[in-house]
Amino acid sequence: MPQDKPLNTSRVKLTQKQYQQLVSERQPKVPVLKRALRAFVSGGLICTFGQFLLETYMDVFGMTRDLASSATTATIILIGGLLTGLGYFDKIAAFAGAGVAVPVTGFANSMVSSAMEYKREGLIYGIGSHLFGLAGSVIVYGVVTAFVVGLIVSLVS
Amino acid sequence: MNTYLAAFLVGGLICALGQVLVDTTRFTQGHILSAFTVAGGILAGLGLYKPLIDFAGAGATLPISSFGNALAQGAINEAKRTGFMGLLSGMFELTSSGIAAAIVFSFLIALFFDPRS
Numbered sequence: 704m705p706q707d708k709p710l711n712t713s714r715v716k717l718t719q720k721q722y723q724q725l726v727s728e729r730q731p732k733v734p735v736l737k738r739a740l741r742a743f744v745s746g747g748l749i750c751t752f753g754q755f756l757l758e759t760y761m762d763v764f765g766m767t768r769d770l771a772s773s774a775t776t777a778t779i780i781l782i783g784g785l786l787t788g789l790g791y792f793d794k795i796a797a798f799a800g801a802g803v804a805v806p807v808t809g810f811a812n813s814m815v816s817s818a819m820e821y822k823r824e825g826l827i828y829g830i831g832s833h834l835f836g837l838a839g840s841v842i843v844y845g846v847v848t849a850f851v852v853g854l855i856v857s858l859v860s
Numbered sequence: 861m862n863t864y865l866a867a868f869l870v871g872g873l874i875c876a877l878g879q880v881l882v883d884t885t886r887f888t889q890g891h892i893l894s895a896f897t898v899a900g901g902i903l904a905g906l907g908l909y910k911p912l913i914d915f916a917g918a919g920a921t922l923p924i925s926s927f928g929n930a931l932a933q934g935a936i937n938e939a940k941r942t943g944f945m946g947l948l949s950g951m952f953e954l955t956s957s958g959i960a961a962a963i964v965f966s967f968l969i970a971l972f973f974d975p976r977s
Binding site for chain 1 (some may be wrong): 863864867868869870871872873874875876878879880882883884889890892893894896897898900901902904905916917918919921922923924926927928931932934935936939940944947948951957958959961962963965966967969970971972973974975976
């Protein structure tokens, strides 16, 4: 549509530009700093808790650092998945935003919520084929990136 | 620096960066998850992600960027040992426990719980 063609409404005539300006004036301003701070604190707390798990797995259970790190990731995935299943994740995410989405809790949340959403379509066509919703994107782009990066590093070195 | 403080600061900053990108660009959280994974893979190639893990521990291993790093690191390590085929066979070496855990836990949770809405 041409930029300045008047929109045809019954009472007011606004150009596209004026309309967009009006919309952006009325839209609530996103409190960027406040939301960034919330994400910082909640994401930081998840990682601090993860660090506590990591050191507990190493010191108390005698795991190697690598094994303890894998166990920590698995534990956080389990917690994120359970919070999603119990219906608490969205409430936490409304406050924490990227603070719970960027850690693996968000990865677990995307898988559980996607699988639950399609559950009524059955075990195969529902849960099975929808387990990787957004998590599928992460794996696809992660693997392709890793292949290209690995190829370049191998060729250079 | 205290590792707990480092984990808090680094993990928090990565999450805050994600939130700022969501709020100031057209990216959604879904875009951010994929973008951070890609960024983690590139940082692995540059040899920069491992120092971050050494410094911040779980602050660097829990954000999704760590997944991209682990995929790339697995491919690079195995390619060094066995040649180009290692890019494929080593890809999931470091991430297999995370992916397996995510699949098993998510499946069981989705089986037992119903969406509440």
